[in-house]
Structure formats: C-alpha cells, structure tokens
Amino acid sequence: MTRPPAGAPAWEPAEVPSQPPLHGLVTADVAVVGAGLAGLACAYHLAERAPGLDIAVVDAQRPAAGASGRGTGLLGPRAGPAIDRAVRRFGPETARRMHLASVRAVDQVLDLYGRLDARCGLRTGPQIVATRSPLHLTALGRQAKAYRELGLDVPVLSGAAIRARIGVPYTAGLLHRTAATLDPAALTCALARACAAKGVRFYGNSPLRALRPRDLAGSELVFPHGTLYAGQAVLAVNSGAREAGLPVGTVLPLEVYAVATAPLSAAAYAALGGRAGYAVVDAAPMAPYFRLLPDRGLVAGGGTVTAPAGLDAPRLQVLRERAWNWLGRWLRSLHPELSDVPVVHRWSGRVGMTLDDLPVVGPVQGCPGVWYIGGCCGHGLALSVAHGAYVAGALLGEPEPGVPLPWHRSRAPRIPGGGPGRHLLRGYVDILGRATRRTC
Numbered sequence: 199m200t201r202p203p204a205g206a207p208a209w210e211p212a213e214v215p216s217q218p219p220l221h222g223l224v225t226a227d228v229a230v231v232g233a234g235l236a237g238l239a240c241a242y243h244l245a246e247r248a249p250g251l252d253i254a255v256v257d258a259q260r261p262a263a264g265a266s267g268r269g270t271g272l273l274g275p276r277a278g279p280a281i282d283r284a285v286r287r288f289g290p291e292t293a294r295r296m297h298l299a300s301v302r303a304v305d306q307v308l309d310l311y312g313r314l315d316a317r318c319g320l321r322t323g324p325q326i327v328a329t330r331s332p333l334h335l336t337a338l339g340r341q342a343k344a345y346r347e348l349g350l351d352v353p354v355l356s357g358a359a360i361r362a363r364i365g366v367p368y369t370a371g372l373l374h375r376t377a378a379t380l381d382p383a384a385l386t387c388a389l390a391r392a393c394a395a396k397g398v399r400f401y402g403n404s405p406l407r408a409l410r411p412r413d414l415a416g417s418e419l420v421f422p423h424g425t426l427y428a429g430q431a432v433l434a435v436n437s438g439a440r441e442a443g444l445p446v447g448t449v450l451p452l453e454v455y456a457v458a459t460a461p462l463s464a465a466a467y468a469a470l471g472g473r474a475g476y477a478v479v480d481a482a483p484m485a486p487y488f489r490l491l492p493d494r495g496l497v498a499g500g501g502t503v504t505a506p507a508g509l510d511a512p513r514l515q516v517l518r519e520r521a522w523n524w525l526g527r528w529l530r531s532l533h534p535e536l537s538d539v540p541v542v543h544r545w546s547g548r549v550g551m552t553l554d555d556l557p558v559v560g561p562v563q564g565c566p567g568v569w570y571i572g573g574c575c576g577h578g579l580a581l582s583v584a585h586g587a588y589v590a591g592a593l594l595g596e597p598e599p600g601v602p603l604p605w606h607r608s609r610a611p612r613i614p615g616g617g618p619g620r621h622l623l624r625g626y627v628d629i630l631g632r633a634t635r636r637t638c
C-alpha cells in the first residue's frame with residue numbers, strides 16, 4: 199500500500215478574507231492577535247455587540263493556521279481534569295459549574311454555527327467516552343459516581359448498550375448527550391468571513407514580536423513591518439504564548455496527531471453508527487478517539503503526544519510517522535470491517551497544554567487592557583469559542599455573574615523551560631503515551 203502524503207488535514211481549505219501584512223503605523227480600538235477560534239469568536243462578538251468599534255485581527259500566518267484549522271472536529275463538553283479529580287481539587291460545587299460551563303460552551307458553538315454561512319459538515323450526536331481496558335474501567339467508574347453525585351446527566355452505558363450503537367467491543371462508557379462533530383477549519387474560516395462582513399480588518403503573516411503598555415492608555419504591539427496602537431488587546435495566540443514572550447505561565451506547545459481513512463464500506467460505516475454521528479473517545483489519558491465523516495470516511499486522533507521543543511525536523515518526522523502508523527493500526531483494530539481500510543490523510547498540529555489541564559483566560563499581568571486566551575489542552579473546539587465570547591463581554595464591561603471559574607486566571611503554573619525541565623517533560627509524555635498505546 200502506498201503511504202498517503204503527510205501534513206494536510208482531511209479538510210479542503212476554505213475561503214478567508216484577504217490578509218495583507220501589517221505595515222507602518224496602524225491604530226485600532228481593539229487588536230486581536232491570533233485568528234483561531236478564540237480570537238475570531240472574540241472579534242465576532244465584539245463587532246456584533248459594539249457596532250462601530252474598530253477591530254483589527256492580526257495573525258502570524260492566516261485564519262485557521264493553528265490548532266483550529268487542524269483539529270479533528272469532536273465538539274463535546276468536559277474541561278480540565280476528569281470530574282472526580284476536579285471534585286477533589288476544587289470541591290463539588292466548582293466541579294459541577296465547570297462541567298456545566300463546558301456543556302454551555304458546546305451550545306454556544308451550535309448557536310454560532312446557526313448564525314454563520316458555514317458549510318462545515320455539522321452533525322449533532324452524542325459523544326461516548328468508553329474503555330476496553332480493566333484499568334480505565336475503574337477510572338471511568340469513579341467518574342460515573344462523581345457525575346451522579348453532582349446530579350449531572352452523564353449516564354453510564356454498558357458494553358451491550360455501546361455495541362447496540364457502534365459495533366466496537368468496549369466494556370463500558372459514559373454518554374455525553376450535548377455534542378456534535380464538524381469540520382473545525384471550515385467553522386474557523388466562516389467565522390473569519392463573518393468578522394470581515396462586520397467590518398473587522400485582517401492582517402496576515404505578521405507575528406507579534408513585542409507588546410508594550412503605553413504611558414497614556416492602551417498598548418503598542420510590535421510586528422516585523424509595523425506597529426499597532428490599540429486601546430485594548432486580546433492575545434489569542436494559544437501555544438504561541440512562550441515564543442511571543444507573554445507572562446502567562448507555561449502554555450506548552452505539544453504536537454498531536456490525526457489520520458483519516460478513505461470512505462468506508464457500507465457495512466463498516468453502518469457498524470460504526472452511520473448517520474447517528476457518534477464520536478467515541480477512549481478513557482485512557484492520551485485518549486485515542488474516532489468519528490465518522492459525512493463522506494463516510496473515519497477520522498482518528500490521539501494516542502501519542504510529542505513535546506517538540508529542541509527536536510530537529512528529521513526526528514519530529516520519525517515521531518510523526520510512528521504516531522500515524524499506530525493510529526492506523528488502532529483504528530483497524532476497532533472492527534473487522536476496518537481491517538484493510540486505507541488511511542488517506544495524515545496530519546499533526548500543536549495544542550496549548552498546561553500543567554494542571556486548565557486553560558488560561560484572563561488579563562495579562564502588567565499590561566492594562568490586554569487579555570490572553572489559550573491552553574485548552576487539546577479539547578478547545580467548544581471552549582475557545584466560549585472564551586472568545588467571554589473576553590468580548592469583559593472588554594465591553596459586561597461582568598460575568600457569579601464566582602469565576604478556575605481557568606479565569608492570568609497565568610498557568612510554570613514549567614521550567616530548557617535543559618532538565620524539557621527532558622523530564624519529554625520523558626513524562628513518552629511514558630504516558632506508551633502506557634496509553636499498550637492499554638488501548
């Protein structure tokens with residue numbers, strides 16, 4: 199079998215507004231740096247709620263160049279650590295609010311989708327978190343108990359109940375009802391077009407080099423060929439935080455992997471749930487997962503994570519090939535009908551990871567009027583959109599009612615960069631990855 203080209207996601211690139219580089223001296227009421235889902239959702243809500251506000255979106259490359267254009271499109275709830283650990287760490291009330299906020303985030307994306315001209319293959323349908331391993335069955339049991347005790351509607355599915363939906367021999371699972379699947383790149387590009395239609399200006403190929411508070415008000419944002427003076431700024435650069443020198447703790451770029459198959463046979467497609475549109479996520483820590491595409495292909499991701507800092511291109515490519523090959527073997531193990539299905543797309547992307555699994559959404563310390571959004575730890579399709587809307591509200595002086603969520607904060611815990619810290623981290627993710635691949 200010939201190997202498919204490596205690099206491009208399964209999605210066709212979608213149209214985006216034109217993106218001249220930022221040249222000379224430019225001003226804006228609000229600068230949004232980072233044209234992923236978080237930055238664009240923020241710009242969209244600002245433009246919608248405050249027509250006439252002068253908004254400039256600037257990206258190091260173009261809209262959807264980051265994780266938002268390379269995701270696998272599982273739109274589901276859950277934020278931060280597993281629910282039982284969240285209860286232990288934050289107490290039951292906060293853990294419950296965290297979960298409900300993540301469910302609301304899914305609804306926010308569905309609502310946004312309804313307002314956009316977005317052909318992004320949306321299919322609403324539940325997400326199942328399931329296991330085939332005794333080890334993870336125990337962990338899943340603890341989570342089921344926590345959901346029940348918190349009064350959250352996340353029912354347990356027996357192995358038989360899962361097999362009635364999808365023909366994969368999982369032992370048990372949890373059913374998240376509020377979920378969907380979609381093409382995230384198409385959603386991101388549709389959001390960019392909707393922003394442009396509302397008068398938002400776009401600049402591309404302009405990486406933020408420096409950020410300085412100005413004496414009187416606002417900030418000076420420095421790009422390779424120009425400077426942007428803005429009254430307020432949102433730095434939605436996700437895993438680009440360290441490279442841009444932002445004081446937001448450690449939001450570490452980690453490389454994750456995905457593959458997509460050719461259209462499945464009718465029997466295989468039906469066996470995996472067909473038009474019901476299930477997404478299935480393994481309960482293991484680096485969770486391999488899959489979902490079906492509208493063209494009857496199957497997308498799978500997860501299973502391996504790489505800390506790319508300090509690795510040269512050939513080494514990274516070796517690790518990618520290994521991760522894609524494992525994903526191919528994993529997906530073929532799901533059902534006999536998949537045993538020889540060809541993989542036709544293989545790609546990777548960088549997510550923003552924090553030490554405590556929680557995102558960072560808050561004002562940047564020492565820079566009045568500047569906010570950061572990022573670090574959704576690999577499941578930010580829903581949360582990034584919600585964070586963008588939340589920050590838009592904050593900039594417009596609309597306070598969120600109630601106690602802030604644990605990830606409404608200015609910085610993540612710091613992981614020492616360079617030397618020993620980097621080696622320890624790489625060792626840790628390698629061990630976790632090996633354990634995941636052994637048990638799945």
Ligand SMILES: Cc1cc2nc3c(=O)[nH]c(=O)nc-3n(C[C@H](O)[C@H](O)[C@H](O)COP(=O)(O)OP(=O)(O)OC[C@H]3O[C@@H](n4cnc5c(N)ncnc54)[C@H](O)[C@@H]3O)c2cc1C
Pocket residue numbers: 231232233234235236237256257258259260261262263264265266267268269270271272273274382404405406407434435436437438439441442454455456499545546547548549571572573574575576577578579580582
């Ligand atoms: C392979 C893969 C699969 C995934 N699958 C899923 C999934 O199924 N479900 C899910 O919920 N999540 C998934 N994710 C995660 C999800 O895509 C992200 O959490 C989400 O898109 C993050 O959005 P964002 O806007 O915060 O960041 P990004 O989309 O990363 O956007 C950040 C933007 O900032 C720009 N930028 C960075 N540095 C600078 C700078 N210095 N100056 C200017 N611009 C800069 C980048 O070019 C980029 O466009 C996946 C991610 C990957 C890579």
